[in-house]
Amino acid sequence: MNESRKAIQIGYVLVNLFEFWEYEITCFDLGTNSVGLSHSMLMFLKFKQESSGYASSVQSEDDKDKYIENYRRAEGIALENELI
Numbered sequence: 001m002n003e004s005r006k007a008i009q010i011g012y013v014l015v016n017l018f019e020f021w022e023y024e025i026t027c028f029d030l031g032t033n034s035v036g037l038s039h040s041m042l043m044f045l046k047f048k049q050e051s052s053g054y055a056s057s058v059q060s061e062d063d064k065d066k067y068i069e070n071y072r073r074a075e076g077i078a079l080e081n082e083l084i
């Protein structure tokens with residue numbers, strides 16, 4: 001930003017200003033169960049998913065078990081049936 005201010009001070013006109021962020025990308029590896037997200041973030045996702053309830057297509061107890069298992073495989077988070 002200091003360069004932009006200096007350029008304006010000496011007569012340049014600011015037409016566009018872009019902001020760039022650099023950060024390290026981390027991932028969750030289901031195979032090794034290694035966490036790219038913090039433990040608290042994973043707990044938040046678990047609570048959020050459980051409080052959202054089952055999808056409308058889930059009708060039977062067997063559907064509920066399949067839903068929980070599919071979510072665990074896809075997201076690496078084990079939901080609790082009684083909390084959904």
